[in-house]
Amino acid sequence: MTNEDQARADIVRLAKSLFDRGFSVGSAGNISCTVEDGILITPTNSSLGFLSADRISKISRDGRHISGDKPSKEIFLHRAFYESRPSTGAVVHLHSTYCTALSCLADVDPQDCIPSLTPYVIMRVGQVPIVPYVRPGDEKAGRLIDNLRGKYAAVLLANHGPVVAGRNLESAVFAAEELEETAKLLIILRTMKVRYLTEAQVEELAAAFGKP
Numbered sequence: 001m002t003n004e005d006q007a008r009a010d011i012v013r014l015a016k017s018l019f020d021r022g023f024s025v026g027s028a029g030n031i032s033c034t035v036e037d038g039i040l041i042t043p044t045n046s047s048l049g050f051l052s053a054d055r056i057s058k059i060s061r062d063g064r065h066i067s068g069d070k071p072s073k074e075i076f077l078h079r080a081f082y083e084s085r086p087s088t089g090a091v092v093h094l095h096s097t098y099c100t101a102l103s104c105l106a107d108v109d110p111q112d113c114i115p116s117l118t119p120y121v122i123m124r125v126g127q128v129p130i131v132p133y134v135r136p137g138d139e140k141a142g143r144l145i146d147n148l149r150g151k152y153a154a155v156l157l158a159n160h161g162p163v164v165a166g167r168n169l170e171s172a173v174f175a176a177e178e179l180e181e182t183a184k185l186l187i188i189l190r191t192m193k194v195r196y197l198t199e200a201q202v203e204e205l206a207a208a209f210g211k212p
């Protein structure tokens with residue numbers, strides 16, 4: 001099996017796993033990863049539960065469609081992560097329920113919408129800003145991600161959902177799951193008095209495990 005065949009198989013397996021557990025419904029969400037000579041990305045309007053490895057779209061690094069079905073309309077978002085954050089090997093965009101709920105709230109901090117609730121969100125995701133709303137598939141989303149200069153591994157698109165970058169497919173998917181579970185905790189705890197991790201505890205995590 002070539003590396004590209006493996007990457008195609010991994011996209012199908014991880015996308016189905018996300019779909020089967022309700023992290024994506026209908027044809028929402030898209031997943032991409034880099035390969036030697038370009039980027040693989042899920043086709044537009046495809047369901048993450050029912051992908052075919054040989055129909056996954058392949059595009060060049062500069063955005064030309066090389067093969068497979070028509071690529072996701074969110075290709076601009078994905079490319080912006082690869083370009084602005086060189087450690088990125090895979091990107092996951094979802095409309096997962098609790099992240100999307102958080103992205104619709106008027107009173108969250110747009111620079112840092114995920115407070116330090118648990119160690120794993122700090123270790124796997126880090127600080128998460130909210131990117132202002134643009135319509136799905138609008139190229140402007142790419143420019144908004146570029147403007148963040150690769151500082152963040154994840155963002156929430158306002159009134160839309162999360163975009164998470166990782167070194168490889170598994171780490172991007174695991175981080176997207178961690179972010180979704182943390183958003184769920186934040187919504188559950190919204191009316192309760194919460195004890196957050198202290199700055200010293202957050203620094204200890206960075207020292208022990210590095211930053212995402």
Ligand code: 13P
Binds near residue numbers: 030074093
């Ligand atoms: P695509 O079907 O074009 O990938 O778009 C789905 C989506 O999640 C839009 O934000």
